[in-house]
Amino acid sequence: MINRIVVGAHYGLKDWIAQRATAVLMAVYTVMMAAVLLALRPNSFEAWQAVFANGFIKFVTFLFFVSLFYHAWIGVRDIWMDYVKPTGLRLTLHVLTIVALVGYSGWAATILWRL
C-alpha cells in the first residue's frame, strides 16, 4: 500500500467525483422523463414536440446531454487509457473523443433551441 494524499496532484479525484455527480443527474432525469412520458404518452408529432418545447424540460434535457457527454468523456478516456498504450495513438483518440463530444453538445443545443 502506497501512502499518498489524494489531493493536489491530479490523481483523478475531480474526474471520479464528476463521473458520479453526472451519473446521479442522469439517473434523476431518466426517472423523471420516464414518468413524464408515461403520463403524457405523446403519440403525435405535435405532442412529442410540445414535451421538449416546454422551458423546464428543455433546460433539464440540455443538462442531461451535457452530463452525458462529460460522463462519456471520463468513461471513454478510461477505456483508451486501459487498452491503448502507444502515446501518440492514445492522444489522438483522446482528442477525437473530445472533438466528438464537444460537437455533440452544440448539436444537442441546436436541436433543443430550434423548438
Add this chain to the structure above:
Amino acid sequence: MAEMTIKKRPKNLDLTTIRLPLPGKVSILHRVSGAGLFLCLPVLLWLFGASLTSPETFATFQSLFATLPAKVILAGLIWAYVHHFCAGIRFLLLDLHVGIDLQSARKSAAAVLVVSIPLTLVLWGVLL
C-alpha cells in the same frame, strides 16, 4: 513496502481461461454497454433531432420502429441503457460502502443482471 510492489506474482491474462465472478461480469458489461452507447450517440442524436423536426420524419420513424429489425436493435440499446443504469446505481452504493462484503456484492451483482432483463422488456413493451 517497496519490495511488495516489485515482487513477481503469478499472472494470467488469458481471456479464454479466466473465469470471471459475477461482479466481474457486471463490471465488464458496464464498460461494454457504456462503450456501445457512446458509439451510438451520433445516431441517437440524429434520431432525436429529426423526430422533432417535422411531422413527416416523426411518421417515418413511427413506421420504421414498427418493423422487427428496428425493434430488435432498439431492444439492444434499451438493455445497454438499463444495464448501465442498474450497474451504475450498484457502483454508487458500493462507493457509499453499502453492501461491500463478498456475499452482498455477489447478490447485488446477480440482482443487476436479473432485474435488467425484465425492466428492458417492460420498457420495450411500453415504448413500442
